[in-house]
Amino acid sequence: QVQLQESGPGLVKPSQTLSLTCTISGESITASHHYWSWIRQPPGKELEWMGAMSYSGGTYYSASLKSRTSISWDTVKNQFTLQVRSVIPEDTAVYVCAGGPNYGTTHRNHYAYWGQGTQVTVSS
DSSP states (O other): OOEEEEESOSEEOTTSOEEEEEEEESSOTTOTTOEEEEEEEOTTSOOEEEEEEETTSOEEEOTTTTTTEEEEEETTTTEEEEEEOSOOGGGOEEEEEEEESOOSOOOGGGOSEEOOOEEEEEOO
């Protein structure tokens, strides 16, 4: 059974860098034709796809967040990490990692794997 678990600080101050890690169990992060995404949902708003890393190490980003976002991986630990720079209160959201053969979508049924999500609040 494949499981994804997000981890990271629940509170980040404005202008700092938000860093979240998704640990994958039950599947290799380099499994062929798998893509590993970050998705978020601000309070009262819709889900937003942020970016993804491919099984071969390629990265893809939402155009609206590309300038502040980066995704990296650790193939030994089977983890991928999201960083959002210069955070603002509007970055407050539940952040979810997801994986499967698709990326760039917010439809849960387009993903084979979906984490439980973690709340991140941006506040001084």
